[in-house]
Amino acid sequence: MAITEYLERIFGGTAEEYAQRAERAMLSGERLFVVTANPEIIMHAQKDPEVDRLLRAKEAEIVPDGISVVKAMRMLGLEARERVTGVDLADKLLRAAGRQGKTVFLLGAKEEVVSALAQKLRREYPGVTVHYRNGYEGDKDKIFDGIAAIAPDLTLVALGAPAQDLLIYRRLKDFSRGVFMGVGGSFDVLSGSKRRAPAFFVRTNTEWLYRILREPSRLGRFWNNNVKFLGEVRRAARGGR
Ligand code: UDP
Numbered sequence: 001m002a003i004t005e006y007l008e009r010i011f012g013g014t015a016e017e018y019a020q021r022a023e024r025a026m027l028s029g030e031r032l033f034v035v036t037a038n039p040e041i042i043m044h045a046q047k048d049p050e051v052d053r054l055l056r057a058k059e060a061e062i063v064p065d066g067i068s069v070v071k072a073m074r075m076l077g078l079e080a081r082e083r084v085t086g087v088d089l090a091d092k093l094l095r096a097a098g099r100q101g102k103t104v105f106l107l108g109a110k111e112e113v114v115s116a117l118a119q120k121l122r123r124e125y126p127g128v129t130v131h132y133r134n135g136y137e138g139d140k141d142k143i144f145d146g147i148a149a150i151a152p153d154l155t156l157v158a159l160g161a162p163a164q165d166l167l168i169y170r171r172l173k174d175f176s177r178g179v180f181m182g183v184g185g186s187f188d189v190l191s192g193s194k195r196r197a198p199a200f201f202v203r204t205n206t207e208w209l210y211r212i213l214r215e216p217s218r219l220g221r222f223w224n225n226n227v228k229f230l231g232e233v234r235r236a237a238r239g240g241r
Contacts, residue, residue, distance in 0.1 A: 003229075004236045006042050006055050007072055011063045012079035018063055019084075019092040026093065026153050026179045027100060033057075033172055034181040035165050036065035036086035039072075039229035040221075044162060051162050054169050063089070067205040068226045072233040083205070087186040087196065090156055093179060094190070097154045098125025105147050108135035108158030109187035117191035135159045140167055148174040155180045158187045 011018055025032040035041075035054065045051040054060060063084035064070050073080035097104050098121055106114050111134040118130045131150060133143050135158060144167070147155055155178055157164040164182035172180065188194035196202070197210035208226070212218050 001045070001052055001056065002236065003042065003046065003072075003232055004076055006037070006045060006062075007069075007076055007078060007233070009055070009062050010037060010069065010073060010078075010080070011061065011084065012073060012081060014081045015084045015088060019089055022089065022093055022179055023096045026096065026102065029153075029177045030179075031059075031172070031175055031177050032179045033060050033168060034089070034179070035060045035062045036084070036089070036161075036182065036184075037062045037069060038066040038161070038225070039068045040225040041161050041165075042069070043225055043229055048162075050166060054162065054165055057169060059172055060165075060169065066226075067208070068230055072230060075230075075233050075237045077237075086181070086183045087189050090181065090183045090186045091190055093154055093181070094121060094156075095125075098128045101125070101127030101129075102153035103129040103150065104131070105150060105152040105155045106130065106132040106158070106187065107140075107143060107147070107155070108133075108164065108183075109185075109191075110134055110136065113187050113191050113193045114158075116193065117187050120191060141171075144171045144174070147171075151175065152178055154178065156183045156186070157181070158183045158185065160184060 022032060045055045064080060065086050067083055070080045070083050106118060114132045114134050118132045121128055121130050157168055161182060161184055168180045168182060189196045197207040201207045201210040212222055
């Protein structure tokens, strides 16, 4: 599918607006599947039919996770207020679930990471019910059978994109309610195991620069996924499609 068609489907409002929409869905027992799209997954979709289907699925709501996606949408004349990052959205949803005494399932990351996040939530929100499984042991489909039996209000899957999103998409039919989201490395940050970029980088949309400075080996990946991506969108915006 043309890159423009993926971008046309992405939510263009503010992060706060989207968080409110997802919170309402969680509180009212709707079923909602959120995919946070970065340039990497959009580039991937062009080569992989399974990921293409995911980004076109009517059941999936897509939000722009990254400033390059926001810029790409604007190049096409689409509304794109700001990025809606998976880690912030996950944080807001977990807090809302905590305040409302909801049931949460956390799947993924290392045992010490996901158990630390579960403990933190239980400590901060005594009314919440938290189930969890790490992302390295057990058959994922069996784990999902267990999740379906619980029918949580919120299920966050941290296995890395696009595996986490494809897994949710494949099992969505087993649920009539609940919010589902793939959250990449968010458990590492939310549990306190890994530091997020300092506020300055977050505020100025330069978290990507902070990551490259800390891990220069990311430069190649950054180039492939962001610079090439924006080049392709620029060509499409000029009418090349
Ligand atoms: N992960 C996992 N099982 C695996 C591979 C990865 O639970 O088999 C976890 C890993 O511990 C990390 C997350 O998935 O918490 C992926 O984070 P990363 O930042 O690589 O993902 P991205 O945000 O790039 O999708």
